[in-house]
Amino acid sequence: MPEGPSILLMKENLQKFVDKKVMESSGNAKFDKEVLKNKTLKEIRTFGKQTYLIFNEFAVRIHLLMFGSYSIDEQTKPDKNLRLSLVFKKGGIYIYNCSVKLVDLAFLAKIDWEADVMSDQWNPEKARQKLIANPKMMVCDALMNQDIFSGVGNIIKNEVLFRIGVQPESLLGNLPSGKLEELIAEARNYSFDFLKWKRDFVLKKHWLVHTKSICPKCGEKLIKKQTGLGKRRSFYCSNDQKLY
Template identity: 75%
Template sequence: MPEGPSILLMKEDLRKFTGQKVTDTAGNAKFDKEPLEGKTLLEIKTFGKQTYLVFDEMSVRIHLLMFGSYSIDEQTKPDSSLRLALHFKTGAMYFYTCSVKMVDHEFLTAIDWEADIMSDIWDPKKAEKKLKLKPQMMACDALMNQDIFSGVGNIIKNEVLFRIGVQPESLIGNLPPKKLKELITEARNYSFDFLKWKKEFVLKKHWLVHTKAICPICGEKLVKKQTGIGKRRSFYCEKDQKLY
């Protein structure tokens, strides 16, 4: 599943179409696409793993889910995978195997934009307050909670917990205040490292534990385990990451 930094890169690719009118639509998303034709794409907004194509009276929400993808100017996958295509005078955008929905502007106003880990208005104090309300939540679930850390995915989760030396199944309420602040700070720090490395095509070279077998600190074998409510893969070192 693409994480917040990857969605920002997609936004950069799509941005060239802002200010342009939709000339044609296609795709098998289950809503009437005709109202989009002739409309001007006013803005592209992102919230964590979601992208919003904003028009005057409506917006299109794109969520790439686990296996979604996109392309610019050329359709690269078959019609059966094409959820939405928007054509403009200068090119087109295509979205495949993803969730595509129409939403109104009220929907956008209800979003807590300060929860977006990559946003300029990200509020770490608000994240801390939300975490303290869930003392029985595991650290792995907390980082993956999109209401608290919108945009954080499994890669960021694993790498952040290794950076701060916390085992995934640690309870939020058991973390010392310093560790709780480290968790919040590194969630944002690593997200921007992710973005930088992704742009340079070297992201995987910087993974310390995600999908790895050996701890880079002590050389012991890493634990690979499905953890938390979502049963997502965690990679961690029992020696260098403490269970709180």
């Protein structure tokens, strides 16, 4: 599943279509695509792992889920995979194998934009209060909770926890206040590192523990385990990451 930094790159790639009029619209998304015809794309906003194509009367919500993708200017996958295409005078947007929904603008007003770790509106204090309110939650679940850290996915989770030396099954209520602050700060810091490395096509070269087998600090074998309520893959070092 693409994480927040990849969705920001998607926004950048689609930006050339802002202020352009949709000439044709098709795809197998479950809404009337005709309503998009002759409408002008006013803005593109992202929230964590979601992309919003905003028009005057409504917005198109795109969530790539596990296997979604997109292409620009040409359709690269068969019609059965095509959820939505928006054709403009010059070029087009093609969205595949994901969730595409039409939402009203009131829906956007309900989104807690301050929960997006990569947004200028990111509010670390609000995140801290949410964490404090869930003392029995594992840190691995907290980082993956989109209401707290919107945009954080499994790669960011594993790398952040290694950076701050915390075992993924640690409970939030057991973390010293300093570690809690590190958790919040590094969720954002690593997300922007991720974005930089992704732009430079070197992201995987910078993974320290995600999908790795040997700890880069002590040389011991990393533990690979499904952790938390979501049973997502965690990679961690029992020597260098403390269980709180």
